[in-house]
Amino acid sequence: xxxxxxxxxxxxxxxxxxxxxxxxxxxxxxxxxxxxxxxxxxxxxxxxxxxxxxxxxxxxxxxxxxxxxxxxxxxxxxxxxxxxxxxxxxxxxxxxxxxxxxxxxxxxxxxxxxxxxxxxxxxxxxxxxxxxxxxxxxxxxxxxxxxxxxxxxxxxxxxxxxxxxxxxxxxxxxxxxxx
Numbered sequence: 001x002x003x004x005x006x007x008x009x010x011x012x013x014x015x016x017x018x019x020x021x022x023x024x025x026x027x028x029x030x031x032x033x034x035x036x037x038x039x040x041x042x043x044x045x046x047x048x049x050x051x052x053x054x055x056x057x058x059x060x061x062x063x064x065x066x067x068x069x070x071x072x073x074x075x076x077x078x079x080x081x082x083x084x085x086x087x088x089x090x091x092x093x094x095x096x097x098x099x100x101x102x103x104x105x106x107x108x109x110x111x112x113x114x115x116x117x118x119x120x121x122x123x124x125x126x127x128x129x130x131x132x133x134x135x136x137x138x139x140x141x142x143x144x145x146x147x148x149x150x151x152x153x154x155x156x157x158x159x160x161x162x163x164x165x166x167x168x169x170x171x172x173x174x175x176x177x178x179x
Contacts, residue, residue, distance in 0.1 A: 040178035042068045042078045049082065049174035050091060059092030060085045060101045063116055070120045074128025077143075081120060083170035084152065087163065092116070127152075 046064040060067075060082070067085075071078040085091055085101045092101040098113075104123040105111035113119040126133040127148070128140065139147040145164045153163040 042178070045174050045177035046079070046082050048177035049079070049170070050086075052173060053086055053170075054091045054093070060089075060116070061091075063092075063101070063120060066117045066120050070124035071128075073121075074124040075140075076124055076128045077171065079171040079174035080127075080148070080167070081123060082174060083167050084123075086170055087153075087166055 043064045046067055047061060050058045050061040050064070054061075064082075067082050068078050070076075071081060081102060088103040089095045089101050095101055096103055096106060097111075099116050100106075100111075100113055100119045101116050102119055102123050104119050104126075111122075113122070127136050130136070135151045136148065138144075139151075145167050146160075149158075149160050149164045149167065153160050
């Protein structure tokens with residue numbers, strides 16, 4: 001019986017020591033690695049939005065990467081200019097000026113872009129960061145589409161309220177494809 005008592009005492013002693021030094025018993029608590037947030041596919045969303053609007057043959061569809069790049073470089077919503085291109089030229093189908101899918105600078109007879117990309121970058125720069133276009137300053141500060149449209153589609157020339165509503169709908173259309 002002594003041998004059994006010795007074994008029981010040894011077990012009690014070892015268990016007692018284990019519980020005194022909890023760090024020795026407990027395994028390290030694993031740290032959770034945060035699940036990365038997927039980066040939205042902006043170019044894909046623009047392409048899908050253009051397709052929803054105009055099918056497979058919309059001229060500005062080839063410019064999706066340019067729209068995204070110009071927006072990011074100038075701190076703009078990436079769907080603003082694609083939406084403007086739909087409202088102004090039906091996605092490049094009805095351009096008033098050559099190489100100008102946004103009708104940008106329509107009142108500037110000297111603006112003769114050599115490519116649609118030039119127009120997109122110039123418009124993005126003018127709206128987003130351009131000192132040459134101070135009338136977009138309020139939009140730059142607020143991000144409010146009403147402030148944008150009051151200059152891009154002024155009340156004397158357009159139904160500005162409807163223009164803003166259409167911009168909102170189009171931006172929402174593009175955004176839904178980010179997934």
